[in-house]
Amino acid sequence: MLMGCESTSSTPISANDPYYAPVQPIDKRESIAETGSLFSAISANSLYSDVTARRVGDIITVTLSENTNATKSANTRTSKESTANLNPVVGLGAQPIRIGNEAIQLGVDSSNEFTGDAQSNQSNSLQGNISVTVVQVLANRNLVIRGEKWLTLNNGDEYIRLTGVIRPADISPSNEIQSNKIANARIQYSGKGTFANAQEKGWLNKFFNSSWWPL
Template identity: 70%
Template sequence: MRFHYLFSLSFAVFLLQGCSSTTTTPPVQANDPFYAPPIPPIAATKIVEDGGLFRAQTANSLYSDVKARRVGDIITVQLRENTNASKSAATATSRESGVELSPITGLGGNAINIGGQAIQLGINGGTEFSGDASTNQSNSLSGNISVTVVNVLPNNNLIIRGEKWLTLNAGDEYIRLTGIIRPEDISPGNQIESSKIANARIQYSGTGSFSEAQQQGWLTRFFNSSWWPL
């Protein structure tokens, strides 16, 4: 009885470890402070008693544009992501071996018999292995998302970050984006393509019952994990 108890306890601990290794990341929540738009500090208004209405701090040049260039400015990202990948591999090995032992002969060159049968031995063996694997993957993402400038680097490159949430009947869909862009790549309409974002991190997923229905249960994840010996 003690052996069965220890075996059951060990198996339970092993099962819990396997389940803990296959847990998914915590669900994503809206209003994450990391993706919140920064609020630039409000500069103190300088009062100049010159009797005029012109203010140099808020004035724009006749040749200025609407491109984002400061912290807190908004820029529209055009998502045009298309990826295709394929890979295949094939392996085949074969080996054959054989050992033959002729009948044992005695005096006079006659074969030694036991029960009327000559003593001889023959062994034949062979191994064969073949493997074939292939994988194909394609992804496509299109749309627009407006993000904000969170930092301006010393070389005038802009760090952008933002998210978009859509509440649907069966849950929430969200898009999150971070990266670095060059002011030269921004179009006159204050837009930039996602392919021109450096160090881009684009997340598109969902939450709620619709997303949970596509996830495997904890026991299925355990049997599909590396903890399962078979």
Template identity: 45%
Template sequence: MKTQVKWMVGLVALISLTGCVQKVAKPNNPYYAPITPQNLQSVRPVTGSIYSVSTNRDIYGDGRATRIGDIITVLLTERTQSSKSAKTSYDKETQINLPQPTILGRGLSAFGNPIGVSQPNAKSEFEGEGQSDMSNSLNGNITVTVHDVLPNGSLVVRGEKWLTLNQGEEYIRVSGLVRPQDIDQDNSIASTKLADARIEYAGNGAINDTNASGWLTRFFIGPFWPL
């Protein structure tokens, strides 16, 4: 029995430690990499004409991104704020008192003791209160590339930016959908106008490690700890 308990405790600890392992992000992720020149090249039709659709440039255009491989600057103006509070309380009081039964006017007894049930007052109380406030903001910019153009004209954009500091690295990754009409004249767009946006800002290195709790601390505050 003791051996089974030890195995169960070891299994729970192993599962908890496995969940605590965090994957370290690395640069040059293929998903966020820009389009390679080979994918941008298209076969030039042999028509005998000087004009070619593959090399056409609109001299009257405004320079906004419309094709695969074009570049767009995303202005990060994210700000979120949330607040939540909850309060619960209840109490319960119970009292049981069963008098001694009688037969023909005489009280029943067993072994010289009267038969009856009498329980003192039983009372239970609970009160809980919780409050959570959270606010986040992210300002800056990142330049991404167009990876695809959907049939409705929306642009699929994504890209990443890495900053190598003296004590680690910081990175920003952005992906989402852009409507061409939302792009400003300077070929930029606010991050709040990205559909299905995925914005990731984090870091690696000594400074980031000091802001993270150790694996043993995460085990004691994890869902597997009974207290």
């Protein structure tokens, strides 16, 4: 029954999660040219290329601009009425059977009515910036990015975590990309500490609002 108090499973959040740690670029060593040239084919860029992220370990800035609005309403109404009457019970001679001065007869009346109305409105907005690192370069040149940012306040911590896949063509010359251009994006914004605990329901309140409560 205590498991019903939790609507979703929660895992401890820490600032030093290795999954979100920056990825170090792979040091690819190559043989030194016998000519003594300083040119390196591995680290060389095109004369027409810009300084945007394209390799594992490169840093890119994500501009968070998320706005969602959802509205849902439902209205249901059902009604049912039924009536059944039985004529007076007759006996010998087709005369009604009486108890006292009243003839025996049966009647049933029933009615059922249901009315339901539900409405839900939700709006969310997230604005800001976060710098993440490239953790993988896919075969089609798309980049897998991942990173986090922690802010320590007086009464707790706030953090932003982001993962997703981006196209190099969507990166601006200033090495920035909009969050709405990230594929398979996972953005987490939450906090820990006094402020976060004050907005969380207690275990008894969660039980009364869970499916385990029969009312």
